[in-house]
Amino acid sequence: MESKYKEAGVDIQAGNEAVRRIIPLARMTQKEGLSGSIGGFGGVFRLGSLFKRPVLVAGADGVGTKLRIAFMMGVHHTVGIDCVAMNVNDVVVQGAAPLFFLDYIACGSLSPDVIERIVSGVARGCIESGCVLLGGETAEMPGHYPPGEYDLAGFAVGGCEEDELLEPASVRPGDVVIGLASSGLHSNGYSLARRVLLTRMSVETYVPELGSTLGEAMLTPTRIYVKTVLEARHLLRSAAHITGGGFFENIPRALPPGTGVKLERKAIQVLPIFRLIQEMGAVDEREMFHVFNMGIGMVLVAPAQHADVVVSISERHGVAASVIGDVVASDGGVELC
Amino acid sequence: MESKYKEAGVDIQAGNEAVRRIIPLARMTQKEGLSGSIGGFGGVFRLGSLFKRPVLVAGADGVGTKLRIAFMMGVHHTVGIDCVAMNVNDVVVQGAAPLFFLDYIACGSLSPDVIERIVSGVARGCIESGCVLLGGETAEMPGHYPPGEYDLAGFAVGGCEEDELLEPASVRPGDVVIGLASSGLHSNGYSLARRVLLTRMSVETYVPELGSTLGEAMLTPTRIYVKTVLEARHLLRSAAHITGGGFFENIPRALPPGTGVKLERKAIQVLPIFRLIQEMGAVDEREMFHVFNMGIGMVLVAPAQHADVVVSISERHGVAASVIGDVVASDGGVELC
Numbered sequence: 264m265e266s267k268y269k270e271a272g273v274d275i276q277a278g279n280e281a282v283r284r285i286i287p288l289a290r291m292t293q294k295e296g297l298s299g300s301i302g303g304f305g306g307v308f309r310l311g312s313l314f315k316r317p318v319l320v321a322g323a324d325g326v327g328t329k330l331r332i333a334f335m336m337g338v339h340h341t342v343g344i345d346c347v348a349m350n351v352n353d354v355v356v357q358g359a360a361p362l363f364f365l366d367y368i369a370c371g372s373l374s375p376d377v378i379e380r381i382v383s384g385v386a387r388g389c390i391e392s393g394c395v396l397l398g399g400e401t402a403e404m405p406g407h408y409p410p411g412e413y414d415l416a417g418f419a420v421g422g423c424e425e426d427e428l429l430e431p432a433s434v435r436p437g438d439v440v441i442g443l444a445s446s447g448l449h450s451n452g453y454s455l456a457r458r459v460l461l462t463r464m465s466v467e468t469y470v471p472e473l474g475s476t477l478g479e480a481m482l483t484p485t486r487i488y489v490k491t492v493l494e495a496r497h498l499l500r501s502a503a504h505i506t507g508g509g510f511f512e513n514i515p516r517a518l519p520p521g522t523g524v525k526l527e528r529k530a531i532q533v534l535p536i537f538r539l540i541q542e543m544g545a546v547d548e549r550e551m552f553h554v555f556n557m558g559i560g561m562v563l564v565a566p567a568q569h570a571d572v573v574v575s576i577s578e579r580h581g582v583a584a585s586v587i588g589d590v591v592a593s594d595g596g597v598e599l600c
Numbered sequence: 601m602e603s604k605y606k607e608a609g610v611d612i613q614a615g616n617e618a619v620r621r622i623i624p625l626a627r628m629t630q631k632e633g634l635s636g637s638i639g640g641f642g643g644v645f646r647l648g649s650l651f652k653r654p655v656l657v658a659g660a661d662g663v664g665t666k667l668r669i670a671f672m673m674g675v676h677h678t679v680g681i682d683c684v685a686m687n688v689n690d691v692v693v694q695g696a697a698p699l700f701f702l703d704y705i706a707c708g709s710l711s712p713d714v715i716e717r718i719v720s721g722v723a724r725g726c727i728e729s730g731c732v733l734l735g736g737e738t739a740e741m742p743g744h745y746p747p748g749e750y751d752l753a754g755f756a757v758g759g760c761e762e763d764e765l766l767e768p769a770s771v772r773p774g775d776v777v778i779g780l781a782s783s784g785l786h787s788n789g790y791s792l793a794r795r796v797l798l799t800r801m802s803v804e805t806y807v808p809e810l811g812s813t814l815g816e817a818m819l820t821p822t823r824i825y826v827k828t829v830l831e832a833r834h835l836l837r838s839a840a841h842i843t844g845g846g847f848f849e850n851i852p853r854a855l856p857p858g859t860g861v862k863l864e865r866k867a868i869q870v871l872p873i874f875r876l877i878q879e880m881g882a883v884d885e886r887e888m889f890h891v892f893n894m895g896i897g898m899v900l901v902a903p904a905q906h907a908d909v910v911v912s913i914s915e916r917h918g919v920a921a922s923v924i925g926d927v928v929a930s931d932g933g934v935e936l937c
Contacts, residue, residue, distance in 0.1 A: 267883045268891050271795040275845065275890075304690040304841050304853065305659035305758070307765070312653060319656075322642035323702040323737045323755060328744050353641040365660040367704065367753040400660045400753065405791050407665050407751070414744070416704040416737065418660060418755035421642070428644070454742050458608040504641050508612065516641065546604045553612075554605050 272405025274373060281378040281401055288379070288386040289396040306397030308363050310422065317422050322353035324506075325416035328453040332481045334412060335466045339377050341484045342415055343384020344391075345450045348485035349506065350419035351392040352561065355492045356502040356517070358429035359421030361394035367416045368401045371408030381415060384484075392489040394419065431501045432519045438500055438590040439570045440514075440524050443491065444583040445560030447483040447536055451507045452554040456481065456536075459544030472535040480536055488561045491577045491584075498569040505556040512553070514562055514597050523593035528600060530587040534558040552599065564590060609742025611710060618715040618738055625716070625723040626733040643734030645700050647759065654759050659690035661843075662753035665790040669818045671749060672803045676714050678821045679752055680721020681728075682787045685822035686843065687756035688729040689898065692829045693839040693854070695766035696758030698731035704753045705738045708745030718752060721821075729826040731756065768838045769856045775837055775927040776907045777851075777861050780828065781920040782897030784820040784873055788844045789891040793818065793873075796881030809872040817873055825898045828914045828921075835906040842893040849890070851899055851934050860930030865937060867924040871895040889936065901927060 268275065310317060326345045333342045343366075351361040366385050368378060378401055389396045399417075408414070448456055464470070466478025473480040492502060503517035514524055537557050540546060551557060565573050570586050577584035591598075605612065647654060663682045670679045680703075688698040703722050705715060715738055726733045736754075745751070785793055801807070803815025810817040829839060840854035851861055874894050877883060888894060902910050907923050914921035928935075 267796075267881055267887060268789070268792045271792040273791045275849075303657075304693045304843075305657040305696070305756075307694065308656040308658065309762070310647075310651075310654040310656055316649060317647040317654065319645040319647055319700075319757070320640075320642040321645065321700065321702055321734055321755075321757065323704050323735060325704060325706060325737060325739050327739055328741050331744065356641045357644065359642070363656075363658065365658055365755055367660050367662060367755075369662060369751055369753070397658055398660060400662060402662050402664055402753075403791075404665050404751075406794075407668065407749075412744075414706055414741075414751055416706070416739075416753060418658075418702060418704075419642075420656070420658065420757060425646070452605070454610045454740075455605045455608040457743075459604075506641075512612075544604055550604060 273403050277373045277375055278401065278403060280375040281373060284375055284379040285382045288382050291386050292389040292396040306363065306365065308397055314422055314424055316425055318425050318428060320354045320357045320359035320421045322350045323416065323418045324349040324353060325414065326450050328457060329450050330415060331457065332466065332478060336478045336482060338482055339380035340384035341482050343381045344388040344484035346415050346417040347385055347388025347392060348487045349450050350417045351394065351487060351489050352504040354419050354421035355489045356429065356504045358427045358496055359423040360493055361392045361419050361421045361489060363395045363397035364389050364417060364419045365397055366399035368413055369404050369408060370413035371405055372410040373401065373403040388487065391487050427496060429499055429501045431517050434500045434518055434522060434564050434590055436522060436590050436592045437567060438564050439567045439586050440526065440588040440590065441563040441565060441570060441573055441584055442531065442559035442587040443488055443561040443563065443577050445556045445558055446486040447480060447534060449485040449556055449560055451556065455554055456540055459540050463543060472539060486560050486582065491580045491582060495563065495573045495576045498565055498573055500564045502564065503562040505560055505562060509554050509556065510552045511597050517562065517564055521592060522590050523596045523598060524588050525591050525598045525600060526588035530585060532558050559587065610740050614710045614712055615738065615740060617712040618710060621712055621716040622719045625719050628723050629726040629733040643702065645734055651759055651761055653762055655762050655765060657691045657694045657696035657758045658755065659687045660753065660755045661686040661690060662751065663787050665794060666787050667752060668794065669803065669815060673815045673819060675819060676717040677721035678819050680718045681725040681821035683752050683754040684722055684725025684729060685824045686787050687754045688731065688824060688826050689841040691756050691758035692826045693766065693841045695764045695833055696760040697830055698729045698756050698758045698826060700732045700734035701726050701754060701756045702734055703736035705750055706741050706745060707750035708742055709747040710738065710740040725824065728824050764833060766836055766838045768854050771837045771855055771859055771901050771927055773859060773927050773929045774904060775901050776904045776923050777863065777925040777927065778900040778902060778907060778910055778921055779868065779896035779924040780825055780898040780914050781869065782893045782895055783823040784817060784871060786822040786893055786897055788893065792891055793877055796877050800880060809876060823897050823919065828917045828919060832900065832910045832913045835902055835910055837901045839901065840899045842897055842899060846891050846893065847889045848934050854899065854901055858929060859927050860933045860935060861925050862928050862935045862937060863925035867922060869895050
């Protein structure tokens, strides 16, 4: 019997095949002490007595138009890492340890092979951030997405005790601002980056300043800062994930009213990809800092006496870190000088 | 100063305006005893001592190509309700009470007005299912979505005690299967429904059998079964949300190995919209039950002696319910006779 649903563009068998391939990837993320199970309508996570009075922190985010670089390159696992990174970084800046993650993949025509590659990256991101891949949705939406294209979003839930929450209210003038190095563009500003770079070069163009092809540089996965932030958590006042909106919109989210930060422009190691965009696109520097992370993917605020220890924790996890400025009494802005 | 980012299709001001309009909608979902706060990088939910040994149940789901009906009609709030419904129904069938919800909206060109209408439906769905709208992501992805189009997905987290989980393993032959009436197509099978119906009629066509235009019938929001399931929870063995895959793929998810269900075809009140699709599309009845809910949006499995009480709980919440079959010792299939 012919299936009318398949004629209409939805292949239930391909969907089932994708699920069959995802399950072992999700299993790889299971770990002792965190009990998650998939296969039901919802994923089940036994919080049990992990926390005395649990506070949950949840974030939702996607990968944005970085996906279009993945389409051009035919490389689909790195955006899976990005999807987890963008979410767990949002969760950990509030002081919570990522517990579980769910993904949402929507596509025009379901390829079990592409789905498997995306989810292999998702699983890798989950393992690196210590959370369980608890479930997700793979939706085949013919006519909504062109064949070969998809959207990818995710959702992370973390947990901590009340007194482990990083509270912007605790920040004081005189605290220092520590910048943790990013791996590149992360997953923000791609509409501008694509417009500037891909109208002048192709993803295959080798760019000496980047030491790689443009495509490789643009697909570099977003760095996951979970280990550093959790290990340094007791030394921190607050933290900011430099996500959409760059320095100017994200750093103030880690500050209480009446304070701002004064950053030393010279202390910020701007990565070559950002210099390339700025020069080729003739983008004003202020706008660059408003759209991109510029080389600093995460900002930690700590009392000055803890700065050295925090920096060394980050470096031990393989992420360059340095003091890039300090907190001042002001109107809440970010000053670059 | 002109913004290069805006030239590239991303309007940060429109994004901020959308957020400004979303916040009061999210506030409307706050309720006593559930403490959620938004505005940080992640939404914070204080679980505190709500449960002794909390089990969390999480689901991710989207609205599928039902969105295309919303685009055609220019009506955007009902899909917001759908998005919550699809997720909380997945969570509550496992016995968990929905605690919080996050949405993901991705669009080609951000209209604060459309976003506000979508989220007003999301907020309404959250209120009806007793959960807090804790956060979300609104992504402007020029070139990825055509102007005026978007995708919409969501994530729900519920909680319960270990012994409140509805466990398929507890189901026994002789238990009864209770069907709760759906409101229409809910959010599944739209690729087939669109292909059959919209190639023959337009969304404006008045269809006497439906008592409305085709578009109105196709946009009817997915029913939320949270209140009924939570009130009947202590009387139930398990439950199945009739979502993608219809009867044949979802009912077995509520059953242990070695059992199946025998459903009385005559006891299932097939809604007019499904008869229309079946006749116009010459779709085999078996495939209809494999793709659509056919008029039964949720199936509850209970010991026979509790059937009447469960039915009356559902009816008290305004949802028609009846025994449609029973559990038998078999190979796990769904038999329609």
